[in-house]
Amino acid sequence: MPRLVSHPDEVKIVTKRFGMGAANIDKYIELGGYEAAKKCLAEGPEWIINEMKASNLRGRGGAGFPTGLKWSFVPKQSAKPKYVLVNGDESEPGTCKDHLIFLHDPHAVIEGAMIAGLAIGAKTGFIYLRGEYRYLLEIVEKAVADCYAKGILGKNIFGSDTEFQIITQSGAGAYEVGEESALMESLEGKRGVPRIKPPFPAVVGLYGGPTVINNAETIATVPHVIAMGGAAYAAVGSERNGGTRLFGLSGHVERPGVYELPMGYNLKKMIYEVGGGVRGGRALKAVVPGGSSTPVLLPEEIDIGMDFDQVGKAGSMLGSGGVVVLDDTTCIVEFALRTINFYQHESCGWCIPCREGTDWLKKSLTRFHAGFGTEKDIDNIAYLAQNMLGRTFCPLGDAAAMPTAAFVKKFRKEFEEHLNGKPCPFAKHMELAVV
């Protein structure tokens, strides 16, 4: 069972029911659950979207798109059914927050999906979990069944004439399926290859119908936004970045865990105070601030507020909120290699710059780590990464190229130490060279 952590600086909104048995429907209701959905049913779509816009809630899946705005793009009239799709594919290395939401508060996901459905006029919501999360899928499916038994889901939710159904779905192992259009393909029983945009999912999505797709944390936040009021939720965070976020601290930190902190919380403080500092009191070498696809930050670059805009200004991204901490024993070449191995493995292979680029980057970093790199290779790695950026159908190509380019740029010296027959100075995990 994943360990829950706590810190006085936390503002527990989304996590407030964690550890309280709220996966049980009666407990959830006792703790105020489904009141937000009832309120939305009474107030209607326009009111919901206005509250969502006022909340400044931005998508927790990685890109930080304003949720209220996204919902407002869905056409009011549609010949085809509209859908809500909850993205629980959670596969970006460094990210495990949705795991805790499904485990401790599955009804918040159901209630959030229902509110999204009321806002856009959808009668069906899908909750898609990565295949590895089977035990969580079972928890969610139990929660859904309990809702049907109580009339919370079905043809007449809360005794009204409004219908809302939830369909759960299991994936079967694929990072790329987390990309919104690839997820729709997967749900339609196909390979997880993304679709060309436009049209965007809000207009043509699942089964060709207008679809709102949101990350599981985004959706689980929705009932709290409604309960608090959009403006009050916005006030918790920073400018244009409403509320809190579930930050996952991992790697070489004394107290790893998922902490709910206000948007804009200082990264340095997050590592040294909330996370208890670098493990064993060692020196900090680098921080990957938002999951493996976000460019690495140096120790002198971490005195920043953790919101989408401030991390962007610092040259990286808030991404999935997974903060990976690296101490001075870490070999950056090895870390870069492990990262690119992942993207190479997960590339769906549709576009050449991504398919070939990740493969070449993997090959050259493997050679490098083994000590057979040359000076020219360092520039070649940077050149390859540069040529992948912005040249692919989906952002996975960028997700592979961006961190690699940043490792080479910020740790060039360390790459040089691996040159000309000198194997890894950290002498670590040479078996990576043959994976």
Next chain:
Amino acid sequence: MNTETMSIFSPQLAARFDALVAKYPVKRSALVPMLLYAQDEIGYLSDAVIAEVAERIGITQLDVRNVATYYSMLRFKPAGKYNIQVCTNISCMLRGAYELFERFQEELHVGHKGVTPDGTFSLEEVECIGACCWAPAIQVNYAFHDELTPNDVPKILAEYKAKTNGSVKNA
């Protein structure tokens, strides 16, 4: 086909599939989960599994294979009764995942994707399993074990071995 009488799946699973194909706006949406559930019962996607799934969804076997090969959890060869999946991605690597993976290799005498001769265990190095804050983490089939050290390996193996109750050859 009368799937009731001809199914290679247990009556429970066959019934579950009947419900699954009816659950979605489009039958084919059942394909990916159906393949995974079939694998859970049969052990892997055998030709017979592919044939029956194709029949149930109403698509060709080639189409089923085309989809199945995309997903990393789906396999076309049997794994061990307990498939040990060690995450070696970044958060786990930083906290000793390779040392853990090595220890599993030593104890089981198999490498990546290897199966022990008695069929009890198989071992796999996998990508992030969504347990990064509790690293290093593994999954044995679907069960998570987290915050592990190499010294935990013998205990985990013994635990699962005890569960086989001698039902597996040489166990």
